[in-house]
Amino acid sequence: MSGQLAGGDLSRLRQLNTLAVVHALRRQAPRTLREVSRAAGLSRAASEEVVHELEAQGWVEQVDPAAGTMGRPARRYRFRADAGWVLGVDIGGHTVRAMVADLDGEIRHALRQPVSPTAGRAERLAVVDKVVAECLAGSGRTGAEMWATTVATSGLTDAAGRVVLSVALPEWTGVHLAEHLSRLVAGPVMIENDSRLAALAETWRGVARYAQNVVYLLAGLRTGTGLIINGRLHQGFAGAAGEIGALPEMGWIRAQEHLRVWPDAPAGTDSEDVAALVFAAAREGDRRALTMVRRYVKDLALGASALVLALDPQMVVLGGGFSRSADVLLEPLRRELDKRCIRTPEVLQSALADDAVALGAVRHALDHLERHIFDPGSGLAAPAAPKR
């Protein structure tokens, strides 16, 4: 058996060394060559060669020595997380949000703007355009600098980036979101379901960081779910997973109806605000409000129980707009799950609340880049937006 490495193996080894050095520098304070060499498990000479190559390409840069440093300090290097950017957009019924993040996922600018739930397609798209433009400006970047963009929407989407069906926003069905956004940004534009993206965010920066199996509930003026199964966001065979709420027996279609009317609400109060009044009254012990909340939770728990019994997750995460009132929702939800489930998992409040969907969109865009740029199969791509 020969112990020699062939040419292909050597080039492969070089790719792996490059990624090891990138890994040693990403999301770290600037490091000296000695520190890089130790963290990457490479010889000093090999590390230096790779670092200089990455510097020439624009992936790595030298950092100025700290002021007041004595003598001749060792040069330190950092990964240029600002070599590229991603955009996450959340198009909701009541609000449009956008976030610009660097390659390490640091949010550099975030922006939100309300939109009427009854807005037509053109009006909603106009708000999207405005929010994206202002968020880009706020971050000091341009659309041309966005290497990848993910847009969250309610409903079902197809691979081409069209909304195939939106029950929550009927005028939205058929809109070609990917095409629309592509006029605003460079790089690929991906469209995903909002509940699924919120679940993804929760495993990234939320309470589900160390969980492999999670039922995430997007609780608000509509109810959705995103499922994390064996550590992966579950998409389903045709990307239609998580639509259990469409089954009337699961209670999610009628759940929020219990929170629509509150006598003390001035006429014309937004539905989200009416629900907030009910939650506030329940918090004060108002019996009528407590009954309304109990009915809501009972319906929410029906679908949640079906998911818990089917999947036996480690935790249920309550997210979405209503999760800000988790103090009046979590205990009743636990009790309802206890009644129906064989094993009740932990029930936790989302750490991200309203930001979850947009954060999930950012994570989704970053995941796309990681697969294409930091690819152990073909090494590191040049620092530029991937082709659409």
Add this chain to the structure above:
Amino acid sequence: MSGQLAGGDLSRLRQLNTLAVVHALRRQAPRTLREVSRAAGLSRAASEEVVHELEAQGWVEQVDPAAGTMGRPARRYRFRADAGWVLGVDIGGHTVRAMVADLDGEIRHALRQPVSPTAGRAERLAVVDKVVAECLAGSGRTGAEMWATTVATSGLTDAAGRVVLSVALPEWTGVHLAEHLSRLVAGPVMIENDSRLAALAETWRGVARYAQNVVYLLAGLRTGTGLIINGRLHQGFAGAAGEIGALPEMGWIRAQEHLRVWPDAPAGTDSEDVAALVFAAAREGDRRALTMVRRYVKDLALGASALVLALDPQMVVLGGGFSRSADVLLEPLRRELDKRCIRTPEVLQSALADDAVALGAVRHALDHLERHIFDPGSGLAAPAAPKR
């Protein structure tokens, strides 16, 4: 960068070569060294060395040349799938089944015996003992030769091999099946839920062989489900996945009640036979029977729709005792799913019917062996039953 392989790498290379040769010989007609060398991608000399080593260990043997072969034929070798054995046991409400299989999963003997659904724990265990003893005898093996055993039971089990909860067989709750079976066989004894094992069998030898996402329905005098998600049998965080039928709203508790009574059935007819009479009458177009079947399917479809909407599987497989009457069940089931689901997947009849659970137990025991004996991390273990 050095191109030399260290000592540890060489020993690892030898392990991989050994597994490559085993792979070239398993589940194949006997092969010559030239054929092994080509299939394993190794030099003739390296293949010969490994084959002789495997022969000395008892994993491989020479095959006599075919009668009438002219000249001096090349020696041919085969993998000794009969170096070890596994046992699969299915303890059902009405029937106990056992199967003995070799290391390649060939079933060498299978046996079934009826048991009364109202049998007590001792009586049922006595039938299990008898079926296992007769199946071993029929296969010409002994319990000491069983390298791994998996036992299928309804209900929830724990890691120690106890039945934690059985709704279908109340006297069964608390029985320590692993301990009981360990008196009969060598090697580890594993206990698993029957619906999950049936789903596993369907991905091994059934209609779901090439599917990554499957909702398997065990339809019979009780209804269960096994979920295949991203190519893996889904167990859940605490091994309690697939229990959606426990939720009354899912219809599975009452579904089979629609098939319990048939006027033409003689008094004392077994429930399974009553259902068969209803299916037979429905097949002939009897209106009363068709109504009963429609009601049954409607309830079955409720839970099935919840699973389809939640998971968006590639296919739904109808298995279990009732799947023998798939000709009168599949079309109504498709129609009901169509009414409720956003995307209706293929709905297929199980290819394995009543044998699915025991076959799944065999596959489960083999999977355990594959992980421990044919391990790419540590190479090939000696041919002997793994330690308990």
